[in-house]
Amino acid sequence: MADSVLIVEDQQDIADLIKMNLEELSLQVDHSLTGEQGLEMATKQGYSLILLDVMLPGISGLDVCRQIREQKPEQAIMMLTSKSSEVDRVVGLELGADDYMAKPFSVRELQARVRSQLRRVHLMSDLQQQSQPSQNISIGELKIDNVLHRITIAGKALELTSTEFDLLQHLATHPDQVFSRSQLLSSVWGYHHSGYEHTVNSHINRLRSKLERDATRPEIVQTVWGVGYKFNRQGVAA
Structure with missing residues (x-):
C-alpha cells in the first residue's frame, strides 16, 4: 500500500x-483547503505524513498542529511557512512539528524532505513490530523500549513526539559522545541542508x-558550547 x-x-x-510532485513519488495525496477540514481528515483518517501550511483561513496551521499532536503524538507533521x-x-x-519548509522551496528539496520523513515513519513501524530484547536501552533510571516506542525515567513515562x-x-x-547540530540533522532527520539547525535547537x-x-540546568542532554550536544550518562545514574 502506498504511503499517504x-x-x-x-x-x-x-x-x-x-x-x-508528491504523486511522482508514488504517494497517495489528499488535499484540504481549510484548517478545520484538515484537522477532521487528519484525526479520522490515517496519514503517513501531513504537510501543514501555517497561514490558513479560520483555524491556523499552528492550532491544527497542536490539536493533531494532542490526539496523535506520533503523527509525522511538516509545517510550510513563509520564508520571513x-x-x-x-x-x-x-508545538511539535517534526520539520518545516520555508516558502518558496525547490521541488527537489520538498521531495527529499518528504522521503526523509517517510523513512523515519517506516523505521518506527518496523521497530514496533520487532520484539528482540536487544532493541531496548537501559542507562541508569532511563529506559528506552524501541518495540513499544516508550521511554521512562525513574519509572515515569515521557510523552514524546516521534522526532x-x-x-x-x-x-x-x-x-557522552558530542554531536554537532548538522550531525543530528543528518542522523535523526536524515538530510543535509544548511539553515535548518534551529530545528535541532527547538527539539x-x-x-x-x-x-x-x-x-534551565540540564543534567542529561547537555550543551557542549561551540560544538553541539551530548547525552550525559551520569545525569540518569540510578
Whole structure:
C-alpha cells in the first residue's frame, strides 16, 4: 500500500504543485483547503505524513498542529511557512512539528524532505513490530523500549513526539559522545541542508522540558558550547 500524505494548504495552485510532485513519488495525496477540514481528515483518517501550511483561513496551521499532536503524538507533521516568518517556524517546532519548509522551496528539496520523513515513519513501524530484547536501552533510571516506542525515567513515562523519541534514542545510544547540530540533522532527520539547525535547537529544548528536573540546568542532554550536544550518562545514574 502506498504511503499517504495530507496537504493542508489554502492556495489551490500551491497545493496542486505539491500534489503533482508528491504523486511522482508514488504517494497517495489528499488535499484540504481549510484548517478545520484538515484537522477532521487528519484525526479520522490515517496519514503517513501531513504537510501543514501555517497561514490558513479560520483555524491556523499552528492550532491544527497542536490539536493533531494532542490526539496523535506520533503523527509525522511538516509545517510550510513563509520564508520571513521565523516566529511561525519556532512556534511550529515548539508545538511539535517534526520539520518545516520555508516558502518558496525547490521541488527537489520538498521531495527529499518528504522521503526523509517517510523513512523515519517506516523505521518506527518496523521497530514496533520487532520484539528482540536487544532493541531496548537501559542507562541508569532511563529506559528506552524501541518495540513499544516508550521511554521512562525513574519509572515515569515521557510523552514524546516521534522526532523527540528518535532524538533522545540517538543521543542515548551514543552516551557522552558530542554531536554537532548538522550531525543530528543528518542522523535523526536524515538530510543535509544548511539553515535548518534551529530545528535541532527547538527539539532539544522541548525534549529537555519533558526529561530534565530543571530544563534551565540540564543534567542529561547537555550543551557542549561551540560544538553541539551530548547525552550525559551520569545525569540518569540510578
